[in-house]
Amino acid sequence: DSGVTQTPKHLITATGQRVTLRCSPRSGDLSVYWYQQSLDQGLQFLIQYYNGEERAKGNILERFSAQQFPDLHSELNLSSLELGDSALYFCASSDRTGPIGYTFGSGTRLTVV
Amino acid sequence: GDSVTQMEGPVTLSEEAFLTINCTYTATGYPSLFWYVQYPGEGLQLLLKATKADDKGSNKGFEATYRKETTSFHLEKGSVQVSDSAVYFCALSDNYGQNFVFGPGTRLSVLP
Numbered sequence A: 001d002s003g004v005t006q007t008p009k010h011l012i013t014a015t016g017q018r019v020t021l022r023c024s025p026r027s028g029d030l031s032v033y034w035y036q037q038s039l040d041q042g043l044q045f046l047i048q049y050y051n052g053e054e055r056a057k058g059n060i061l062e063r064f065s066a067q068q069f070p071d072l073h074s075e076l077n078l079s080s081l082e083l084g085d086s087a088l089y090f091c092a093s094s095d096r097t098g099p100i101g102y103t104f105g106s107g108t109r110l111t112v113v
Numbered sequence B: 001g002d003s004v005t006q007m008e009g010p011v012t013l014s015e016e017a018f019l020t021i022n023c024t025y026t027a028t029g030y031p032s033l034f035w036y037v038q039y040p041g042e043g044l045q046l047l048l049k050a051t052k053a054d055d056k057g058s059n060k061g062f063e064a065t066y067r068k069e070t071t072s073f074h075l076e077k078g079s080v081q082v083s084d085s086a087v088y089f090c091a092l093s094d095n096y097g098q099n100f101v102f103g104p105g106t107r108l109s110v111l112p
Helices: none
Strands: A005-007 A010-013 A019-024 A031-038 A042-050 A053-057 A064-068 A074-078 A087-094 A108-112 B003-006 B011-014 B019-021 B023-026 B032-038 B044-050 B056-059 B062-065 B075-077 B086-093 B106-111
Touching: A005 A087, A010 A019, A019 A087, A019 A108, A031 A074, A042 A064, A042 A074, A074 A087, B003 B086, B011 B019, B019 B106, B023 B032, B023 B086, B032 B056, B032 B062, B044 B062
Parallel strands: A010 A108, B011 B106
Antiparallel strands: A005 A019, A019 A074, A031 A042, A031 A087, A042 A053, A064 A074, A087 A108, B003 B023, B019 B075, B032 B044, B032 B086, B044 B056, B056 B062, B062 B075, B086 B106
């Protein structure tokens, strides 16, 4: 167990729907990062939050949004889903006190049918 | 911007063979370098890291040395096992452990 918890582990939904993925960071970590991993595009950085504030944005679609709550857990909202959104979505956290690297959760596998 | 390049996979080896996965980077300043491993069906796990030039990171028999002159951080293992089959990602970050950039990953398959 890495200490980063993601739920649900698997999600199957239809095109056009909206889903919410949840991430609880490792205890003490203030930063949360979201990544999308698909077969053809590798690991793509989506967005970072630090202590409730958005800090960096990567290749995140306008249909996607995220937030980090006061208890530091984060949610990634995906709307108007398309078949191409099927992927593994990872959350990672870090404590921003040194180059120790990220701690990743085990991911949510989203399948859009 | 910063970038990481890894050798194309997949890499297929027999058990007990020597492994090298090449990684080179482009970065401003003095990044920290990492290798992450992703086993089937799991998230990424930190394998090893190096934070300054000539540092050697090591873990589970894997090693990588931070070579500033060649901007490289090649991953090596002297004798691979079937259980090492996974995808390996080279990555860099700034000195605060932020702004990670990942390479595309290299899939390793080890055959018994």
